[in-house]
Amino acid sequence: MNILLIDDDLNLGKVIGYQLQQQGYHVDTVLNGREGLKKFKRNAYDVVISDIKMPDLDGIEVLQEVRRLDKQVIFLLITAHGSVESAVEACKIGADDYLTKPFGKEQLLFALQKALRLRKLQNENQTLRQELTDKFKFKNMIAESGPMQEILRITHRVAHSDASVLILGESGTGKELIARAIHFNSPRKDKPFVVINCPSIPANLLESELFGHVKGAFTGAIKDRMGKFEQANGGTIFLDEIGDLHEDLQAKLLRVLQEQEFERIGSDQPIKVDVRVIAATHQDLHQLMREKKFREDLYYRLSVVPIQIPPLRERKEDIPFLVDFFLKKYAGKNHFSITPEALQALLRYHWPGNVRELENLIERLVTLAESERISLRDIPEFITTSPDLKSGFDIYLPAEGMALDEIEKTVILKALKMANGNQSEAARLLRIPRHVLLYRMKKLKVDHADA
Ligand SMILES: Nc1ncnc2c1ncn2[C@@H]1O[C@H](COP(=O)(O)OP(=O)(O)OP(=O)(O)O)[C@@H](O)[C@H]1O
Ligand SMILES: [Mg+2]
Numbered sequence: 001m002n003i004l005l006i007d008d009d010l011n012l013g014k015v016i017g018y019q020l021q022q023q024g025y026h027v028d029t030v031l032n033g034r035e036g037l038k039k040f041k042r043n044a045y046d047v048v049i050s051d052i053k054m055p056d057l058d059g060i061e062v063l064q065e066v067r068r069l070d071k072q073v074i075f076l077l078i079t080a081h082g083s084v085e086s087a088v089e090a091c092k093i094g095a096d097d098y099l100t101k102p103f104g105k106e107q108l109l110f111a112l113q114k115a116l117r118l119r120k121l122q123n124e125n126q127t128l129r130q131e132l133t134d135k136f137k138f139k140n141m142i143a144e145s146g147p148m149q150e151i152l153r154i155t156h157r158v159a160h161s162d163a164s165v166l167i168l169g170e171s172g173t174g175k176e177l178i179a180r181a182i183h184f185n186s187p188r189k190d191k192p193f194v195v196i197n198c199p200s201i202p203a204n205l206l207e208s209e210l211f212g213h214v215k216g217a218f219t220g221a222i223k224d225r226m227g228k229f230e231q232a233n234g235g236t237i238f239l240d241e242i243g244d245l246h247e248d249l250q251a252k253l254l255r256v257l258q259e260q261e262f263e264r265i266g267s268d269q270p271i272k273v274d275v276r277v278i279a280a281t282h283q284d285l286h287q288l289m290r291e292k293k294f295r296e297d298l299y300y301r302l303s304v305v306p307i308q309i310p311p312l313r314e315r316k317e318d319i320p321f322l323v324d325f326f327l328k329k330y331a332g333k334n335h336f337s338i339t340p341e342a343l344q345a346l347l348r349y350h351w352p353g354n355v356r357e358l359e360n361l362i363e364r365l366v367t368l369a370e371s372e373r374i375s376l377r378d379i380p381e382f383i384t385t386s387p388d389l390k391s392g393f394d395i396y397l398p399a400e401g402m403a404l405d406e407i408e409k410t411v412i413l414k415a416l417k418m419a420n421g422n423q424s425e426a427a428r429l430l431r432i433p434r435h436v437l438l439y440r441m442k443k444l445k446v447d448h449a450d451a
Contacts, residue, residue: 005029006036006050019105033057037065047074067094074115142322145315151307158305159185166302167280169309172356175280183236191235194228199244207249208265217266229273236276243283250295257301312351319347326362336366338374349383409444
C-alpha cells in the first residue's frame with residue numbers, strides 16, 4: 001500500500017514515515033503542499049496523510065484538490081490542537097479522519113486502519129447497490145414489441161414522479177420487474193424497495209405487517225414492531241396481488257394513501273411517512289368492484305397511472321429476444337443458440353404462464369441440453385403439439401391425410417388475409433415473387449373472395 005505523507009515538520013515526517021514503513025507500507029514523504037499535489041498527480045496512492053498548517057499550500061487546500069481528483073483515496077489530516085474542531089468538521093471538508101498532535105504510533109495506525117475498513121465497507125455497499133441498480137435498468141428488460149415499447153416509455157416517465165402506479169397483467173408477465181424498474185430509475189432508488197405479497201400473509205397478520213404494532217396490542221405482540229410502510233419510508237412499497245387485500249385493510253390503505261399517515265396497531269400516535277406506492281394484480285379489478293369486493297375509491301387512488309402488460313401471446317415479437325436473453329442469462333460461459341424450427345415452435349405456443357414460463361423452459365433446456373444448439377427435439381411435446389389458437393397458423397393434418405395442394409391453398413389464403421388482400425404483401429409473407437403467387441393462385445383456383 002502506498003502512502004503520501006505531507007508535513008513541513010521534517011522530524012515529525014521522519015518519525016511517522018518510519019512507523020508506517022515498519023508496518024510494511026510504502027511511504028513517500030514531502031515537505032509542502034505543492035510538492036504533495038505534484039506527487040499525488042504522478043503516482044497512485046491509497047492514503048494521503050497531511051498536516052494542516054503548512055507555509056505555502058495548507059492541508060485543507062491540498063485536501064480539496066485531492067478530493068477533486070480522487071474521491072476514493074483515504075485522507076487523514078494532522079491538526080495542531082484547535083485547527084480543526086472535530087472529526088465532524090474534518091469529514092465535512094472531505095477528510096476520512098484526523099489526528100491531533102501530539103499522537104503516538106498506536107493512534108496513527110488505529111486511525112489508518114479504521115479508515116481503510118470503512119472505505120472497504122463503503123465500496124462493498126456501493127458495489128451491491130450498483131449491481132441492484134444495473135439489474136433493473138431498462139436495458140435488462142426485453143421490450144421489442146410495440147406494446148412493450150409503449151410500457152417502457154410510460155415507465156420511464158412515471159419513474160420521476162411520485163404518482164401511484166397500478167400494474168395489471170396475467171401471471172408471469174413481468175409486473176414485479178416493471179415495479180422494480182420504476183423504483184430503481186426513480187429519485188428514490190437509494191431508499192428501500194419493500195415488497196409485500198398480500199395473499200401470502202394471513203389476513204389477521206397483514207395489518208401488523210403493513211403498519212406495525214406496539215407491545216401488547218394483541219396476544220403475541222411481545223414487543224414494538226415496525227411495519228412495511230415505515231420500513232419503506234423515503235422509498236417505494238410494492239403491494240403485490242392487491243386484488244386479494246381484505247376489505248378492512250382496503251379502507252386503512254386508502255387512508256394512508258390520502259394522508260401519508262397511519263398508526264401502529266394499539267397506538268394512537270400518528271406516523272408520517274413518505275412512501276411511493278406501486279400495486280399489482282392479475283385479477284380483473286373492475287369485476288371485483290362490480291362484485292363490491294374492491295373499493296372504487298381505493299382503485300382510483302392506486303391507479304393514477306395504470307400500466308397494463310399484455311400477455312406474451314399478444315406480443316410474440318418479444319419471444320425471439322426473450323429467448324436470446326434467457327439463453328445468455330442461463331448459459332454461463334457457454335454460447336447457446338436455438339434452431340429456427342425450435343424457435344418457430346416457441347412462437348406458435350400460447351404461453352399461459354407468460355414470460356415466467358418461457359424463462360423456466362429456457363433455464364431447463366440449458367441445464368439439460370446435450371449440445372449448445374437447442375433443436376426442435378429438445379422442445380417438450382406439449383409445446384410442439386399445442387395448436388396455435390390465435391394466429392391460426394397451425395396446420396392441421398387429419399388422420400386420413402390431406403392433399404398438399406389443399407394445404408398450400410390454405411396458407412395462401414391465410415397470407416392474403418393477413419395482407420388485407422394485397423398480393424405483393426402476401427407474396428412477401430410467403431417469400432416468393434408476386435408473379436409466382438399469382439401463378440399458384442390460378443393453378444390452385446384460389447379465389448380472392450375467399451381471403
Ligand atoms: N420483459 C422482460 N424481459 C426480461 N425478463 C422478463 C420480462 N418480463 C418478465 N421477465 C422475467 O420473468 C419472470 C417473471 O416476472 P415477474 O415476477 O416480474 O412477473 P409477475 O407478473 O410479477 O408474475 P406473477 O404474477 O407470477 O407474480 C422474472 O424472472 C422476470 O425477470
Ligand atoms: Mg409477481
